[in-house]
Amino acid sequence: MNFGYQDKKDSCQACGKSGNLRSCKTCTYSFHTECLLSPLKSSRLDNWMCPECVSPLNDIDKILDCEMRPTVAGESDAENLRSKQSLTKQYLVKWKGLSYMHCGWVPEEEFLKVFRINQHLKTKVNNFHRKMGPVRKPDEDFVAIRPEWTTVHRILSCRDHGAEKEYLVKWKELPYDECHWELESDISLFQAEIERFNIFRSRSRKISYCKQKGSVSDDAELIKQQKEFQQYEHSPEFLSGGTLHLYQLEGLNFLRFSWSKQTHVILADEMGLGKTIQSIAFLASLLQENASPHLVVAPLSTLRNWEREFERWAPQMNVVCYVCWNFPSS
Known part of the structure; x- marks a missing residue:
């Protein structure tokens, strides 16, 4: 007989045997009441969730590290605490829905308490050890959280x-x-x-x-601005990363002139002369004229450099970096 929903497992998640089972309302697991760590009260029969669904350890996103860490015996005296210090096996875990700022160490004994009724967690721990190898010592050099x-x-x-x-x-x-x-x-x-x-x-x-008040240039006004080409005689003040070299200033004016003529061009300086900086200066100059947004398409290996240069030369620009690893075949 099964007291829960239909289409549930017909054997106990803890012992693997069938019989009088209680099914979890949120997952497919079933248990014998006698296999549970705590007695099942009759008032909870209609709204029962299994230990795996309610355990705090069920909120583990991933296991990052495992090492022997110091723990202290339960005494209040400071001298006794220092003398009672010992090492126990602990896991560094990242919690679901939380960032790496909130990772924490969980003693192995907390895992062992629920392994019998939480096979998913046991599998996660086994997979971690299979990937990472044996437990580390505290003094071993390893960075789990960059x-x-x-x-x-x-x-x-x-x-x-x-x-x-x-x-x-x-x-x-x-x-x-x-x-x-x-x-x-x-x-x-x-x-x-x-x-x-x-x-x-x-x-x-x-x-x-x-824009609501109509005081920002519309498309027609922007086209008018394009025709009114403004050349920079000196490195623009809105660039905070330094001063443009003369050849870079020439490249900036070349891009701006071509933009004013609505002409597609290629900036073909030799490697190492700062084409990225000239391009950023050009985009920053357009932002000064309320011409935005812009799309920069670059090789994956150069994206970090683009971000760094934007932060250095034009921190006033709101730069969002998107990385696309795979496109759908369709």
Whole structure:
């Protein structure tokens, strides 16, 4: 007899035997009541979730590391604590829905408690050891969490979270599908990125307001601006990365002149003369005239360099880097 939903497993997840089973309301697992670690109360029969679905360890996204770490015996005296220190096996885990800033160490004993009734977690641990090898010692050189993964690259959005603000964060060296919401207090070390986001948001709101009032150039006005070609005699002040060389300034004016004539061109300087910088200077000059957005298509191996140069020469530009690994065959 099965007390839960239909189409559930007909054997106990813990012992593998059939009989009087109780089915989880959220997954396909079934258990004998006597195989559960805690007694099943009759009041919970109609709304029961199995240990795998309610266990905090079920929220583990991935296991990053395993090592022998110091733990302390449960005594309050400081001298006793130092003398009782010992090493136990612990796992460094990343939690679902949380960034690498919130990873934590979980003692092996917590895993062992639920292995019998949580085969999925047991498989995850076994796969980790199969991939990583034996447990490490604390003094072994290994970086499970790269510093870039806990460094704010840019902030994408903001919302209120009670009395505190919460920011949607993109992390360095991680793709956009690994962005997370973080409390302002958790990223307080990255005030520069918060201020940069506020500047972008303020500018965006201003442009949106001006468009509603009709004070921003429309397409016809932009075409008129193109015809009124402005040549730079000196390195523009809106470039913060340094001063353009004369040949780079010539390249900038060449691109701007070609744009004013709506002519497609190729910037064909020799390698190492700063074509990337000239291109960024050109795009930054167009931004000064409210001509945006722009799309830069570049080889994968050069994307990081493009990002760095934009941050150096034109930090006022809102640069979003997208990486496409595969296109659908259709």
